[in-house]
Amino acid sequence: MQKDTPESPETISRLLRLIEQERMASINGWLEMLDFLTVEKSGHSRRLARLTLFLSRKLGWPTEDVLRAGAGALLHDIGKTRIPREILHKKGPLDADERTVIRSHPVHGGRILRNHPTLDRLGLLVEQHHERWDGSGYPLGLSGEKIAKEALLIGLVDSYDAMTDQRHYNHPRTPGEALQEISRLSGMAYEPEMANILSRMDPEEIRTVLVDDTGKGEQEFLETLFRQDLSLECLLGEDLEMTWTMAKTGRNDPQKENSPPAFSGPGSRPSGGSDPPRSRN
Numbered sequence: 001m002q003k004d005t006p007e008s009p010e011t012i013s014r015l016l017r018l019i020e021q022e023r024m025a026s027i028n029g030w031l032e033m034l035d036f037l038t039v040e041k042s043g044h045s046r047r048l049a050r051l052t053l054f055l056s057r058k059l060g061w062p063t064e065d066v067l068r069a070g071a072g073a074l075l076h077d078i079g080k081t082r083i084p085r086e087i088l089h090k091k092g093p094l095d096a097d098e099r100t101v102i103r104s105h106p107v108h109g110g111r112i113l114r115n116h117p118t119l120d121r122l123g124l125l126v127e128q129h130h131e132r133w134d135g136s137g138y139p140l141g142l143s144g145e146k147i148a149k150e151a152l153l154i155g156l157v158d159s160y161d162a163m164t165d166q167r168h169y170n171h172p173r174t175p176g177e178a179l180q181e182i183s184r185l186s187g188m189a190y191e192p193e194m195a196n197i198l199s200r201m202d203p204e205e206i207r208t209v210l211v212d213d214t215g216k217g218e219q220e221f222l223e224t225l226f227r228q229d230l231s232l233e234c235l236l237g238e239d240l241e242m243t244w245t246m247a248k249t250g251r252n253d254p255q256k257e258n259s260p261p262a263f264s265g266p267g268s269r270p271s272g273g274s275d276p277p278r279s280r281n
Helices: 009-037 044-058 063-074 078-082 085-089 096-102 105-114 120-128 149-164 175-184 192-199 203-211 218-225 232-236 239-249
Strands: none
Touching: 044 063, 044 149, 044 192, 044 203, 063 120, 063 149, 078 105, 085 096, 105 120, 120 149, 149 175, 149 192, 175 192, 175 203
16 A cells, blocks of 8 residues: 655645635635624625525626626625724614715725725625616616626625515515515616516525535635635725724624624634624615
């Protein structure tokens, strides 16, 4: 029997598997930190990315567009790291000034991503993900084909998740009710073909897509996104330290009991603590 040596194929294969495991652990830790900083329950960004990938493939998009849409879904709410936490946490209705602030998060997200030289297109998708087919969205009130198709799809999927998810400022609808609402708004808020494909899906099929934890399909867009060794520090720069310190100390956060779990940065896993409350769109 041949003994393993440092240069043997078996040893190299094991090392490559270990490297890949460490890389995915780092990515998962990065995603959990991003979910917390945007006041989302862990897994929100990945749910959106999974359903966006699934639908973009059903729409027959080229692979490059599919991966771009998945990466945009993953980062769609990164601009919320610039929104005061007391507004994100507020349980009651927002006043006019607070609505203006919360609606600035797509612009902040676009600027964050455009600070990275390879992410300009993703910045556009994040900036446009609250625009609507009929021009009723924000921040610019764009309509129709003036909106990037990937942004239209991300916005549709985000709406479905917001309708069906338990959040601190509203009560969830059943998946069937949400799909009926999407069908009703097809051609108005939502691009018709995209809305029709989603609204005709069986709720159980959607649930399977959203909770799939096999990693099948996800690694493609994750690796695309992280091929430049992208990190949260790279995106947020010096602001990350201030944002993370505010989150840990509960500053600007009236619900201090929802302090973040012990967390040392990308690659780390949360330990203890409860999920933070859900944020507004």
